Amino acid sequence: RKEVEQDPGPFNVPEGATVAFNCTYSNSASQSFFWYRQDCRKEPKLLMSVYSSGNEDGRFTAQLNRASQYISLLIRDSKLSDSATYLCVVIPGGTSYGKLTFGQGTILTVHP
Amino acid sequence: DGGITQSPKYLFRKEGQNVTLSCEQNLNHDAMYWYRQDPGQGLRLIYYSQIVNDFQKGDIAEGYSVSREKKESFPLTVTSAQKNPTAFYLCASSIIGGGGQETQYFGPGTRLLVL
Numbered sequence: 001r002k003e004v005e006q007d008p009g010p011f012n013v014p015e016g017a018t019v020a021f022n023c024t025y026s027n028s029a030s031q032s033f034f035w036y037r038q039d040c041r042k043e044p045k046l047l048m049s050v051y052s053s054g055n056e057d058g059r060f061t062a063q064l065n066r067a068s069q070y071i072s073l074l075i076r077d078s079k080l081s082d083s084a085t086y087l088c089v090v091i092p093g094g095t096s097y098g099k100l101t102f103g104q105g106t107i108l109t110v111h112p
Numbered sequence: 113d114g115g116i117t118q119s120p121k122y123l124f125r126k127e128g129q130n131v132t133l134s135c136e137q138n139l140n141h142d143a144m145y146w147y148r149q150d151p152g153q154g155l156r157l158i159y160y161s162q163i164v165n166d167f168q169k170g171d172i173a174e175g176y177s178v179s180r181e182k183k184e185s186f187p188l189t190v191t192s193a194q195k196n197p198t199a200f201y202l203c204a205s206s207i208i209g210g211g212g213q214e215t216q217y218f219g220p221g222t223r224l225l226v227l
Contacts, residue, residue: 008152034215043202043218044155087154100216102154 001026004090006103013110017078021106023088024070032091033064033071037084038105044087047073078110115139116219118203123224125190125197133188133222135203142208144186145216148172149200161186162208190224198226 006023013019025033033050048055050062050071061074071090075082088103116137125131135144143162147155157170161180175194180186186205190197201222206214 004154041200041223043221045218046215049215099157100155102156104152104154 002103003027003092003101004088004103006086006088006106008104008106010107010109013078013108015078015080015110015112017110018074018076019078019108020072020074021086021088021108022070022072023103023106024068025088025090025092025101026069027090027092028066028069030069030090030092033062034089034100035062035071035073036087036089036102038087039084047086075108078108080110080112083108083110116203116205116217118201118219118222120222121220123222124227125224126227128192130189130191131224133190133201133203133224135186135188135219137184137186137203137205137219139205139217140183141205141217142183143206143214144180145204145206146170146176146178146186146188147202147204149202149221155202158188197224199224 004025035047036044037047038044048057048062050064054063059076063072085105085107087105090101119134145160146158149155156172158176159167159170159178161167164180164183167178167180177189203219204216206216
């Protein structure tokens with residue numbers, strides 16, 4: 001089983017739609033979780049950290065379910081500019097710096 | 113402007129040749145990292161460094177070497193021993209001291225192609 005798994009998609013949704021991605025992780029001691037966004041042929045950029053209590057930033061909501069070992073990202077009112085690859089990132093438990101573990105990414109395409 | 117720069121943007125390597133990818137940051141970050149990304153895959157850690165003159169192997173260090181002589185610089189050499197070097201190489205940096213939750217910021221990347 002991979003340490004971090006994502007549905008690669010692609011997800012094709014119309015503008016204004018709500019779309020959700022899930023990401024599962026295998027190490028139950030994992031301590032930190034993030035969603036990064038990567039545009040085509042560009043570097044990943046931090047979208048948001050994921051906290052135990054869940055967090056929201058505008059149209060984006062991230063949640064963590066430790067019991068089932070998954071994190072989710074919800075995008076409401078999708079915009080064309082949301083088209084990108086969304087990377088789930090986990091810092092496994094018991095590791096030190098530099099040990100980010102990346103999922104393979106979920107491709108989102110928002111169409112008019 | 114503070115940030116991370118990588119050069120060159122594109123790099124071509126001939127068989128048996130060593131090539132060096134540059135990474136510079138002026139964010140005053142202690143830690144720096146090198147990742148490799150292949151199409152349709154997540155990033156994989158090659159090497160990382162938490163302090164000057166010290167670095168550790170990541171998950172796929174074979175065929176690569178690094179140095180950290182200055183805080184702001186962390187060059188990566190792709191040696192001839194790396195048999196499948198074609199990939200997108202990303203450098204990142206972060207602070208240290210946040211209890212393991214330090215955000216990593218990425219440079220724009222270097223695409224390495226084998227001729």
